[in-house]
Amino acid sequence: MHKILLLIITAIGISFAASNLNETKEQFQIVAKNLVYDNEVITATGEVIMFSPTYYITAQKVIYNKQTNVVQLYDNVNILKDNKNLSISDYAFIEFEVSSNQEVVFMMYENNLWIESAEVSSKENDVFFQDSYMSSCDCNNPDWSIRFSSGAHYDEYSWLQTFNNRLYIKSVPVLYLPYFAFYTNTNRHTGLLVPTIGYSSDEGFQYIQPYFIAPADDWDLELVPQYRAKRGVGLYTYFRYADSPNSMLKVSYGYFSENKEYRTKHELKNKEHYGLNINYERSKLFATQDDEDGFYADIELLRDIEYKNLSDRAGEKSYASNVESKINYFYKTNDDYFGTYLRYYKDTSADSNDETIQKLPTLHYHKFSTPLITQNLLYSADTSFTNYTRKKGLQVKETNVSLPFFYGFSLFDDYLNISLQEELYFTHLDYDKNNLTKEYKDAQYFQLRHSISASTNLIKPYDSFLHTINLGSKLYIPNNADIKGDIYKTTNNDGVLKPFPITETNKNLSFWLSQSFYSRDFATLILNHKIRQAVLYNSDGRTKLGDLENEITYYHKYGSISNRLFYNHDDNQLVEAATTFGLKYSDYFFNTTHYWTKKTPNSQKDSSESIIYEAGFGFWKYYKLSYKENYNILDKVVNRKEYRLTIDKGCWFLHLKFADELVAASTVDNKAIRQDVVYLNIELRPIGGIQQQFTKSRTNQ
Structure with missing residues (x-):
């Protein structure tokens, strides 16, 4: 949460151009436990004391460059000038110049915010400024700065206030504030946060x-x-x-x-x-x-x-x-x-929510796999209860119980893994007609399901990569179910029962292959490929092929590309496909996802096609331009598109976005609304910023 005026002060550095009417340098003496001389650089450590006729300084470490006349101070720094405390911090530096006869105080903070002042005084731990300006940008030519005639920092409350403030962008004044104040620590404080100011052709000023x-x-x-x-x-x-x-x-x-x-x-x-x-x-x-x-x-x-x-x-x-x-x-x-x-x-x-089905509540219990008699024989349990309720329409209480038993072992020196499973499955539907005229018989579905699976895991190293394979097959054989009552599409085709189906399972045989290619040290995945095919058995024993599922993902230095598709053998055509592609090279990036389904006599899918893509590039180190679009290809409708410009120069941040979007609205006809919106976010770090939003148009679709 960013406050409009946010500042963090944890470490202070002070630079002085010492008063020197006679062009003589300030003469210092240094006392420390350890002194090391390296050409023009003196390093003092351990309870260091520096003193002169004007200054008294203590620290744990001091580095003094005689040639540049700069002193750097570290850890428990305390600086006094003319017996007045100027700084208590963990880091400071002092630069002594002989060309100036005016004292300038430069205070720098850990988060790069600095204050330069023509005159600084202190009382206990409070600091007072005159003729100053502050910024977090480059000291020599800041992109932004706030100049003020006077100010004070009150240490007890971590409160900084300034008067007669002028905000400058480079050398151009853009805003005047007679008073400006904010807290200087990261604690939560009562106060104003970043406002949002905007304009809409329909809504006016916001x-x-x-x-x-x-x-x-x-x-x-x-x-x-x-x-x-x-x-x-x-x-x-x-x-x-x-x-x-x-x-x-x-x-x-x-x-x-x-x-x-x-x-x-x-x-x-x-x-x-x-x-x-x-x-x-x-x-x-x-x-x-x-x-x-x-x-x-x-x-x-x-x-x-x-x-x-x-x-x-x-x-x-x-x-x-x-x-x-x-x-x-x-x-x-x-x-x-x-x-x-x-x-x-x-x-x-909807005008009324009375016919909307609610789940109040669902209770779920699961027993994790547990050994039974031997370590190879395992069992687990899963049961759930769901109360489907609504004010108008059929209500149902559904109970599901699954009790599987597993037995696994290996053959041929662990090259072949065998798993046997027996599952008891039970579902019960308790119908409540809830003032409906038609009654339905409570449903009961019980089935014993058997399965056997065989798989192998192989790995082979090559000169430049590793290859792993998981190959397997599973035969699933359910007994004829014991069915009682009304079950949608099993014993009753009434559409009222459609929200409460019991999915029947038939005998099937599935095969799968999963393989991956890695770098020699397993640190990098290069390619992953999965393919699965099922053979489905009808109740009369006839067979047909289920949808062929194929997925492949290739990872490269600059991103990845993947594709997943489903092929329906009855229709002899693809019925679903999803493709993603990601690329990042230097300052350029491109990402896209394409999704497609097709309605066919056997696919049980609705036709749809959409694409989402995003592209952009960075330039001049701090700038980034990008474009993103969500396009419904089937309906030829752009759900959302946006243009974005981001500038991040560290000391300030700008995010500008133009969006053309469809949004849900509570209109009489429940149609979505299309609107063009401009979003603008500006931050002067770390003191805060402003958000703006401009809505160009708002039209019903």
Whole structure:
């Protein structure tokens, strides 16, 4: 979290051009435990004391260059001039010049921020400045600087304040501030954060100003009022509380009121948008030292999606109209796992959420593989219960139980690995018609499943690489299932049952090959290839080939390229493919992902095609230009495209982005909205910056 005026002071360096009307040098004497002479350089270590008629200096290490007349001081540095304390720090340097008759004090901080002042005085640990300027850029010709007539740093409060401030870009003044103040440490303090200032052709002038309140170490509060001249006003609040070292509670609430003209023009459903989010995460809640547990809650209650779109946290995100709330808890030991999960879904585009199916709750238990009688004979268990509920429509309580037994052994000097498995599988569906006129019989599905697998792992070294192979096959034979009641597409084709299917499994034989090429020391993966083919058996014993799956990834010096595809033998054509390509050479980069599916009589897929690509390059050391686009090829629609310019010169940062995007909106017809937005973020490091957003247009799609 960056404050608008942020400064970190941990180490101070001071450089003096000593007053010298008679052009005579300041004469020093040095006392130390160890003194080393190397030509013109003297190094003193161990309780060093330097003194002259003007200065009294102590440190643990001093390096003095007689030729350049520069002294560097390290560790527990204390500098007094005319019996007045000027610096207590871990590092300082003093440069004595004979050509100036005016004293100039130069204070440099660990984060590269420095202050140069014509006059400095101190009282105890407080420092006072006159005719000064500060920056974090190059001392000789800073890109930016703030000049001020007077100022003071109060050590007890770590508070720096300055008066009559002028912000300069190079030598050009651009902003005047009569008063400027900020904390000089990294502790959390109450104060203003970075504002967002913007303009939209539809919303007019925009101003979002966060205010941070930090009354204690374990909690804080952020208030974010926002004003949109042509649209309305709102307030978002964010509360954080750490109730233990292993937990964090975050609560946010927001409200926004629309102007009547704006709501009518854009056909928005609601005049008021509001919502509440509760996020809580904690580990080590009940677990003992050897166990592990965790609790996670993310509860989202909102009236419509505009509540999230208007949030200052929305930034450059585009939110979908479906919102999920979840609560999870798990407890894990070396032998067992227990979890409970709650899911609540809200479709903000629907007029009512009564028919949306919720999972309240899901209970899950898993027994990790455990030896039974011998080490080669193992068993595990997995069971779950899910309550599918809603206000209107069929409700179901689903219970699943899986109890597998494994027996594994090796043959031919461990070249061949054999695994035998017997699995008991049971599913029960308890239907509740929930005021429906039609009744459904509770479903029961029981099956005994057998499988045998054989695999081998091989490795062979070559002169310049290593080759590994995993080759295997698995035969899966389920018994005829014992089926009772109504099961979708098994005993009943009623579409009401579609959300609650029981997937039948048939006999199949699968083969796979996975191979990799490594450098000789296994440090670098060069190529990975996986291929899998299944033979499917129908209930009458006839066979057919399942989809052929092939995946290959090649890693090279400048990136990688990968492809994954599925080939359907019944249709004699590809039905799905995904390709990714990444390249980075010098200051240039290019990344792309292409995804494609095809609807065929046997693919059970919908046709789709999209591509996401990003390209850019860096230049002149500090600059980077890039372009990113998400394009729906099938519908010929650009979901999002953006142009970005980044300048990072260390002492200042600029990020400029132009985005053309589709966002979900709570309109009467639930259509998405296309908008052109310009984002601008400027930081003068480390004192802070400003964010700006300009929306060029906002049109319904």
